[in-house]
Amino acid sequence: MMEEISIMVAYDAHVFSQLHDEDFLTSLVAISKPRSLVPTKKLKKYEKEYQTMRESQLQQEDPMDRYKRENRRLQEASMRLEQENDDLAHELVTSKIALRNDLDQAEDKADVLNKELLLTKQRLVETEEEKRKQEEETTQLKEVFRKQLEKAEYEIKKTTAIIAEYKQICSQLSTRLEKQQAASKEELEVVKGKMMTCKHCSDIFSKEGALKLAAISREDQGIEADDEKDSLKKQLREMELELAQTKLQLVEAKCKIQELEHQRGALMNEIQAAKNSWFSKTLNSIKTATGTQPLQPPQAAQPPKEST
Structure with a gap:
């Protein structure tokens, strides 16, 4: 009884598979043939004839042969399914391994990115702190530079005023010296004219107006001539001494002017050096923050020297 049931089940499966195969073949034939050559009605007619022929062949075929063939077909299908299952x-195993490798690589990459992110955040914090310090230092440098600049400008103004004052003094001394020289010359001419009118004193001067160095005996001159000569000599010495003092004051004033101009030039150099130092530090701090090389500071310009 069980054998008959199994045979019937196998036969039904064989018939179903054959019908399925026949339908598949029929569809392939219908697709492969040009539709324009065979009408649809004839195709249906041929299909019915083919179905009738196959049913008659199945009824005439030996059941044992049919079961054997069906068994082979089922075994082949089972082997094919097993092979497909193995494949x-x-x-699946290969995909799991590949996915596991991809996941490991993704995790490694994520770890690397997290480390880089932490380093970048730390570097950002350090950069912001460095920037804040540089801004504070720049503010302090600006304040120091401003004070030094104000001090230097005050010193320059003071020095300029002193130089102008000394120049004015020198000009006044020069004018005074010229006036004194002219007055002394006029006074000397008057004295010389008076002495030339005196027969006792005319021998003191030569024809060119210079004093004679020849010794004149006091015994040959009177007391009045000696007193007048001594007075004239004393007056000449005083005038020469006053002239020498005036010249000395003029030289001292010129030396003081040169010294003040030298101090002014030194102050200008210090101001320019302070400007260059602040400019260089500012550029270096900016370039350090941006990661580039610092620029060279401009050359210090020499301050113009005033003529004395």
């Missing part, structure tokens, strides 16, 4: 299992 799918292998593909």
Whole structure:
């Protein structure tokens, strides 16, 4: 009884598979043939004839042969399914391994990116702190530079005023010296004219107006001539001494002017050096923050020297 049931089940499966195969073949034939050559009605007619022929062949065929053939077909299908199952299992394992590798690589990459992110955040914090310090230092440098600049400008103004004052003094001394020289010359001419009118004193001067160095005996001159000569000599010495003092004051004033101009030039150099130092530090701090090389500071310009 069980054998008959199994045979009937196998036969039904065989018939179903044959019908399925026949339908598949019929569809292939219908697709492969040009539709324009065979009408649809004839195709249906041929299909019915083919179905009738196959049913008659199945009824006439020996059941044992049919079962054997069906058994072989089922075994082949089972082997094919097992092979496909093995292939799918292998593909599944391979896919899992590939996915695991990809996941490991993604995790490693994520770890690297997290480390880089932490380093970048730390570097950003350090950069912001460095920037804040540089801004504070720049503010302090600006304040120091401003004070030094104000001090230097005050010193320059003071020095300029002193130089102008000394120049004015020198000009006044020069004018005074010229006036004194002219007055002394006029006074000397008057004295010389008076002495030339005196017969006792005319021998003191030569014809060119210079004093004679020849010794004149006091015994040959009177007391009045000696007193007048001594007075004239004393007056000449005083005038020469006053002239020498005036010249000395003029030289001292010129030396003081030169010294003040030298101090002014030194102050200008210090101001320019302070400007260059502040400019260089500012550029270096900016370039350090941006990661580039610092620029060279401009050359210090020499301050113009005033003529004395």
